[in-house]
Structure formats: C-alpha cells, structure tokens
Amino acid sequence: MAQTPDPEDELAGTEQPFVEHLMELRNRLVKAMLAVGIVAGVLFLYPGPGQLYDLLAAPLVAHLPQGATMIATSVISPFMVPLKILLMAAFLIALPVVLYQIWAFVAPGLYSNEKRAVLPLVISSTILFLLGVAFCYFFVFGRVFAFIQGFAPKSITAAPDIEAYLSFVLTMFLAFGVTFEVPIAVVVLVRMGVISVEKLKHARGYFVVGSFIIAAIITPPDVVSQLALAIPMCLLYEVGIWAAQLFVRNHPPPDEPAADAANKPESAA
Numbered sequence: 001m002a003q004t005p006d007p008e009d010e011l012a013g014t015e016q017p018f019v020e021h022l023m024e025l026r027n028r029l030v031k032a033m034l035a036v037g038i039v040a041g042v043l044f045l046y047p048g049p050g051q052l053y054d055l056l057a058a059p060l061v062a063h064l065p066q067g068a069t070m071i072a073t074s075v076i077s078p079f080m081v082p083l084k085i086l087l088m089a090a091f092l093i094a095l096p097v098v099l100y101q102i103w104a105f106v107a108p109g110l111y112s113n114e115k116r117a118v119l120p121l122v123i124s125s126t127i128l129f130l131l132g133v134a135f136c137y138f139f140v141f142g143r144v145f146a147f148i149q150g151f152a153p154k155s156i157t158a159a160p161d162i163e164a165y166l167s168f169v170l171t172m173f174l175a176f177g178v179t180f181e182v183p184i185a186v187v188v189l190v191r192m193g194v195i196s197v198e199k200l201k202h203a204r205g206y207f208v209v210g211s212f213i214i215a216a217i218i219t220p221p222d223v224v225s226q227l228a229l230a231i232p233m234c235l236l237y238e239v240g241i242w243a244a245q246l247f248v249r250n251h252p253p254p255d256e257p258a259a260d261a262a263n264k265p266e267s268a269a
Contacts, residue, residue, distance in 0.1 A: 028101040035097040040090035049082035053162070056085055056169060059141035063149045064158055071159045081162045088170070092133065099126055117191065117247075125184045132180030133173045140176070140228045147224045168220075175218045179233050186240025187247050200241050207237050 043052065054061075057070060064070075072078050091098070103122050107115060152158065189195050215230035 025105060028105045032094075032098040032101040035094040036087075036090050039094045040086055043086055043090055043093075049086045052085050052089055053082040057162075057165065059137065060145050060160065060165060062142070063145040064160075065149075068158055070162050070165065072163070073161050074163065077161075077163050081166050084166060092130065095130070096126055120247075121184055121187065125181055128180040128184065129177040132176040132178070135180070135232070136172050136176035140172070140225060143228070144220070144222060144225045147222055148220075151222075171218070172225075175229060176232075179229060180236060182233060182236040183240035183243050186237065187244045190244040191247065197241060197244055200237075200244070204237070208234050211237075 043049075047055075061070070072081070074080075099122055103119065110118065149158065186200060190197055190200070211230045211233040212226070215226040215233070219225040219229050
C-alpha cells in the first residue's frame with residue numbers, strides 16, 4: 001500500500017516539473033545578468049572605463065619612478081583592459097543581487113530551519129569576499145609595490161604592461177576574497193558534521209603550515225604579499241572556530257533519526 005505524504009512535511013506538494021525548474025533558473029540568470037548590465041552601463045557613463053582603470057592602477061603608479069608610466073604591448077589592450085575592469089567592477093557591485101537570485105532559486109527547496117541557517121551564510125560570505133578585495137587593494141597593494149620598487153636596481157626603469165597588471169590584480173583579488181571566506185567554510189563544515197570544533201582546534205598547527213604554503217604558491221615571490229595572505233588566513237581560521245561554536249549553538253541540526261522514527265507509519269498488525 002502506498003504511503004501517504006507526511007502531513008508535517010512543509011515541502012510536500014511543492015515539487016515542480018523539470019521544465020519549470022529550467023525556466024525558473026533562466027529567469028534568475030537573466031535578472032542577475034540584467035543587474036550586472038545596468039551597473040556596467042552606469043559605470044560606463046560615470047566615471048567611465050578609463051577612470052576605473054586609473055583608480056585600479058593607482059597603487060602601482062604611486063610607487064613607479066617619476067616620469068614612468070604603464071605600457072600596452074597589444075594593439076587592442078587600451079580598449080579591452082579598461083572594459084574588463086568595468087565588467088569586474090559591475091559584477092562586484094551587483095554581487096548582492098546575483099547572490100539573491102541564487103538564493104531565491106534554491107530557497108523553495110529548503111526547510112524553514114535550513115533557510116534560517118543558509119541566509120546568514122550567504123550575506124556574510126558576500127561581505128567577507130568584498131572585505132577581502134578591499135583589504136588587498138587598500139592595504140596589500142601599496143606595501144607590495146613599495147617593496148618591489150625598493151628592491152629593484154636603480155638601473156631598471158619599470159614600465160609594467162597593463163594586461164599583466166590586470167591579470168595580477170584579478171589573481172590577488174580572488175586569492176584574498178576566497179581567503180576571507182575561511183570562517184564561512186569552517187562553519188559549513190562543522191554544521192554539516194564533516195568535522196568537529198575540537199578537531200579544528202587540534203588542527204591549528206597543520207592549518208598554519210598549509211596557509212603559508214598556499215600563500216607562497218598563490219602570491220608573488222615576495223615576503224610581504226605572502227605574509228599579508230597567510231597571517232589573515234590564520235586569524236580568520238580562529239574567527240571561523242569561534243563562529244562555528246556560536247552558529248551551531250544557535251542553529252542546532254535537526255535530530256533526523258528521531259524525526260524519522262516519529263514520522264514512520266506503524267506497520268499493520
């Protein structure tokens with residue numbers, strides 16, 4: 001005999017056909033791309049692609065020798081590089097809208113307790129990623145470029161290529177943005193039961209060594225950028241342990257075995 005749906009299941013009856021899921025995904029993607037496009041259009045009008053590149057290049061230009069400028073080794077680089085920076089800035093500004101569309105797509109398939117747990121993680125991960133990018137731009141770049149230019153021989157005139165600089169900036173932004181997500185990763189792993197808080201505390205030494213290895217691989221071969229990435233990563237690991245204890249205390253996982261036993265229909269005598 002077929003079992004009737006659990007009357008206490010809040011998701012019962014909300015299933016949608018596969019085609020409707022695809023249409024919903026398409027609509028969410030269109031809205032996210034539209035948000036990025038609108039922000040890109042506004043930035044194109046003001047302050048403009050050229051001004052955005054000047055703003056991004058300011059930390060490096062400030063430490064170049066007097067009279068030195070950046071160069072473009074490709075014919076289309078003066079057009080393509082500012083355009084790429086425009087799109088990058090538009091995506092970062094529209095990131096809350098993009099993440100909201102992702103959240104709105106997956107939210108109907110989550111229970112209320114899962115929604116209460118996931119939504120703070122989505123918001124905090126967005127804020128932390130942007131904080132990582134800001135930390136890299138306002139703090140790390142100035143010290144890295146000052147160290148490099150101070151170490152360079154006086155007989156060398158620096159003239160960085162704009163495409164190489166853009167690649168460097170994107171790599172560093174991504175590295176620091178992901179690094180600042182360490183607390184979120186720790187909370188998620190603990191919440192899913194993959195690892196306990198006590199094991200995370202015992203693994204501090206391994207994480208510190210791994211942080212410096214990752215920083216040495218990702219960042220340029222200078223001590224300043226490696227320390228600027230590894231030290232925050234270690235500190236954020238401690239923040240993640242503290243946040244995991246607090247988060248799990250306020251959002252305890254449901255007792256699934258007990259719930260299954262309570263909802264299991266009694267067999268016929």
